[in-house]
Amino acid sequence: MPERRVVTGRSQNPRERFAEELRRLRTERGESLRQLGEQLGWDASLFGKMESGETMGGPEVVEALDTHYGLPGLLIAMWEIAMGDVTRFKEQYQRYMGYEAKAVSLWQYSVGAPPGLLQTPAYAREILAAGGIRGVELDQQVEARMSRRKLLEGPSSPAFRVILSEAVLRTQLSDPNDWRGQLEHLAEAAERPKIKLQIVPFSAGPHSLTNTDVMFLRMPNGTTMAYPENDLRGELIEESSRVEQLQLRYDSMRDLALPLAESRKFITRVLEEVPCEPST
Incomplete structure (x- = not known):
């Protein structure tokens, strides 16, 4: 019987687990974020944000990472599970907003x-931007928060x-x-x-x-x-x-x-x- 792989201590949250796996794969290869970006053609900062959990990236970049690390389909599957978790979080937040109004x-x-509920427009804009929100989406979220x-x-x-x-x-x-x-x-x-x-x-x-x-x-x-x-x-x-x-x-x-x-x-x-x- 093959030895059972021990995963104790690793995050059980799908989004955090995905970020952990990206960090592990890169560090085990001895690659820097800059080197990874140069090889795959994306800005190194994107991979840094994915490894910190700040962003999930898109299917194209995850597929490229899947191929780069020789893990056909594994990272894509982890990404899809994590994105499902994000979707559930958004649905839960929408429920919270409905309760808050009542x-x-x-x-x-x-x-x-x-x-x-007590933030000014300037404060909301800066803190949302610090979380990586930009452009039209930033304007929309500031407006929603002010409402x-x-x-x-x-x-x-x-x-x-x-x-x-x-x-x-x-x-x-x-x-x-x-x-x-x-x-x-x-x-x-x-x-x-x-x-x-x-x-x-x-x-x-x-x-x-x-x-x-x-x-x-x-x-x-x-x-x-x-x-x-x-x-x-x-x-x-x-x-x-x-x-x-x-x-x-x-x-x-x-x-x-x-x-x-x-x-x-x-x-x-x-x-x-x-x-x-x-x-x-």
């Missing part, structure tokens, strides 16, 4: 960026409690004026009667949600669901026991946050540190 209350913790902000407007808007890590207030945009605009928007949002905004300072130390963004949605029927996410993906959780586990983590983290008034003062102090620069 929620009677929302509460969120953000690790490194303001929640989309979501209307959810917090008007008498029927849901109550929204948002807790931000101090890192959100320290990770600046490239343009100081755009960054000032984002901080001013957060300060203004903190004054709205239906928005409760708090800050978890660095001095609070590690906590139960140190590396996890999460949004909770309370629905009209009384049920609650959660949507934890990172830069690459999110997961809509409807199972009550899993939602409760995340809620306990959220409550534990909230105990470390500054009170509402102190949080507003904290944002104002950070805002005062931003230099005023003339617009060009």
